[in-house]
Amino acid sequence: xxxxxxxxxxxxxxxLQLVEPSEEIKQSYVEKSESNLISARILLNNNRLExxxxxxxxxxYHILTALLFKVGIKSxxxxxxxxxxxxxxxxDNKDISEAKTERIDKQYYIDFKITQEEVQNMLRKAxxxxxxxxxxxxxxxxxxxxxxxxxxxxxx
Numbered sequence: 001x002x003x004x005x006x007x008x009x010x011x012x013x014x015x016l017q018l019v020e021p022s023e024e025i026k027q028s029y030v031e032k033s034e035s036n037l038i039s040a041r042i043l044l045n046n047n048r049l050e051x052x053x054x055x056x057x058x059x060x061y062h063i064l065t066a067l068l069f070k071v072g073i074k075s076x077x078x079x080x081x082x083x084x085x086x087x088x089x090x091x092d093n094k095d096i097s098e099a100k101t102e103r104i105d106k107q108y109y110i111d112f113k114i115t116q117e118e119v120q121n122m123l124r125k126a127x128x129x130x131x132x133x134x135x136x137x138x139x140x141x142x143x144x145x146x147x148x149x150x151x152x153x154x155x156x
Contacts, residue, residue, distance in 0.1 A: 007084075032131075
């Protein structure tokens, strides 16, 4: 119930809203996601581990944003988007939740140690997550778009 109260609050603030579904915006976020993942690999290969973690997360977040725009939802809040992945689409959000935590830890704190192997593992998870979400998006038809939009109204 706490999650739904959070979503309702964001709707009231205009930070979470139904918009027209947009293939164009969806595709822009898919491209942004792909670019972030490529950049994360480049950074990993140049031993810029903290930065690689951040871009791996953002590649996942942007593919999630693409999914939301596929059905016509605009979210200006990372946590809300991740909650919607689980509550609206019934899709496991564990990997993106963990990636978000890692990104925050590496971006804002200094008392950590990170290895190339850990970052490689995160990039593999991001690639798998992104591929699965792209597959999920490709299977959404117009009737499902309507159903997800109705479910969104019920949640918020």
